Amino acid sequence: MSRLPRLLPAYTHRLNSGLRVILHPVPIADSATVDVWVQTGGRNEPPQWLGISHFLEHMVFKxxxxxxxxxxxxxxxxxGGxxxxxxGQDYTHYYMTVAAADLPETLPYLAxxxxxxxxxxxxxxxxxxxxxxxIRRAADDLGYITYQLLMETAYGEEHPYGRPVLGTPASLMGLTPELLRAYHRGWYRPEYMTVVVTGGIDPEQTLALVEKEFGGPASGPAWTRxxxxxxxxxxxxxxxxxxxARLEQAxxxxxxxTVSLDAWEQVCGLELLAAVLGDxxxxxxxxxxxEQRGWVRAIGCSSLVLKEGGLFCISAHLEVEDLPRVEATLLHEIEKLQQDGIGQAELERARRMLTHELLFSAESPSQLASLYGYYETLVGVERLQEYLELLxxxxxxxxxxxAQQYLSPEAYVVALLKPAASNAAAASELQLACR
Structure with a gap:
């Protein structure tokens, strides 16, 4: 435990306005990254304002x-920056990377x-x-379509996670400048925001700069979720x-x-379980x-972490005719793990993979800023070190x-995107011709 690297930032502050500031100097860096995180996203949107967080993100640049x-x-x-x-569902964030010497001149523009x-x-x-x-491009993105199909199936239309963050053409047409301004006033407030600055910075000077540009009081009342x-x-x-129509494989x-972010220990354990099964x-x-049976082109496991409840997910790309035996095998392997457990070597491999993935994601100032902002906004930056220790x-x-508690073989969600019938038939004919 004592040999674990320390990832917590060198300086954390809360200003009188409620704004949280995280500073991490990287002396060898010539650049500086500023990442501004706001605690609002799709989760906070009434159904009639669907997509307002994302639309507002666009309008900030105007x-x-x-x-x-x-x-x-x-x-x-x-x-040159x-x-x-x-x-996302739980956040919106704005970031810039500039030469460290240009930070005093550029931060006022972002603020x-x-x-x-x-x-x-x-x-x-x-x-x-x-x-x-x-939205039109997303409707033709196979990864986005499959993901949205899963979220709609798993959460339903009554839950905000079952709705698209981008909104819909109909909801977008109802968003007026007045609504966007009201939403901005209600959420873009110091107590709902975190400013992270990393790179070649002086902590004292940078804190004074952030306080000058971001430290003022909010105007108007705060909104509640x-x-x-x-x-x-x-x-x-x-x-x-x-x-x-464009899909070749299912x-x-x-x-x-699974659980919300409040159950942090279980969140970390589910990450390990996902790594054992499919990382x-x-x-x-x-x-x-x-590798052995060749039934899938790709397969992986993930534990989706969200503020209001997560999902343990297995994803695969495969031929339509292999769907029944692949699903049956997935359930069989889960039951096998539930009955027989895992070995110490498997667990150690999963530990190393997740530890290194986290460390590799924090190698540059921009990666550090994103990591700190994400953790602070969703669960608190102190959980970052705790994550490594819990692993x-x-x-x-x-x-x-x-696995026994959450992965029931009798109760789960299936989202399936298949090739259109004509596509599947053409693919089968091509395979037969190649044989």
Whole structure:
């Protein structure tokens, strides 16, 4: 335990306004990354405002009363930096990477855009078309389609996680500049935000700069999250299928409801269980179904971590005719693990993989900033070190108990995206011709 690396940031602060600040100097770095995290995303949206968090993310780059549209990008990219943003179910974040020497000149632009977004009506109409095109492209993205099919099946339309973060064309058309401004005022507030700065920085000077640019009080009342229904748990096997004309192989997802981020110890144990089953060529499912039997083109396991309840998921790409035996084999392997458990060597391999994945994801200032912001926004940055320590503490018996508790062979969700009939027939004919 004592030999574990220390990943916690060197400096954490909470300003009088409620803003959380995390600073991690990297003396050898010539760059600096600023990552601004806001505790709002799809989870906080009423159904009639679906997609408002993502639309607002776009509008932040359209400037403020003091910042013309595109001026933020010009200020940062003109100095050789980069900037971007992302929206999820539980967060929205905005980040930039610049030369460390340019931080004092560029941070005011980012703060102005994020805190005082102007949301001019003419820009709303222009950007609405951009987001509509993004929704159209997503509807042709096979990975996105399969993921959304799983979320809709597992959570249902009543739960926000069952709805698309991008929104729909219909919901997007109902979002007005006034609604966007009200949503911005209610959520983009110091107590709901974290600013992370990493790289070639001086902590004292950087804290003073962040406090100057981000430390002011909020205007107007805060918003509270709408009530969220409990995560659904299937009583049997819940299946949902769809087809796509461009698909050549089926995409299968099996999922089991698990825990929210509040159950942190179980979250860490489920990560280990996923690594044992389907992370790497020597994991159980990859070795058996892809390397030995060749029944799947790809297969993997993951534990989806969300604020209001997660999913343990097995994903595979395979031929349609192999679906029954692959699903049966997956269930058989889960039951086998539940009965016989895992060996110490399997657990040690999973531990090493997850530990190294975390360490490798924290090698650059931009990766560090994203990691700190994500943890602080969802569960608290102190959990980062605790994650490493818990990975070392789990026993084979505890992993087996988690499999018994959560992976019921009689109650789970199946989301299946299959090739359209004509596509499947053409693929079969091609295979026969090749033989």
């Amino acid at each position: 400037g403020s009363e003091r910042l013309a549209p595109g001026e933020l990008d010009r200020a940062i990219e003109g100095r 980069i900037t971007n943003a992302a929206t 102005e855009a994020v805190l005082r977004a102007g949301i001019p009506p003419e820009e709303v109409e222009r950007e609405r078309q951009v987001v509509l095109e993004e 709408p009530p969220i229904p409990p995560q659904p748990h299937p009583q049997g096997i819940l299946r949902r299928e769809s087809t796509h 995409r299968l997802k099996l999922a089991w409801p 790497g060529r020597t994991s159980r499912l990859v070795h058996l179904l892809r 070392q503490a789990f026993t084979p018996a505890q992993i087996r108990e988690l």
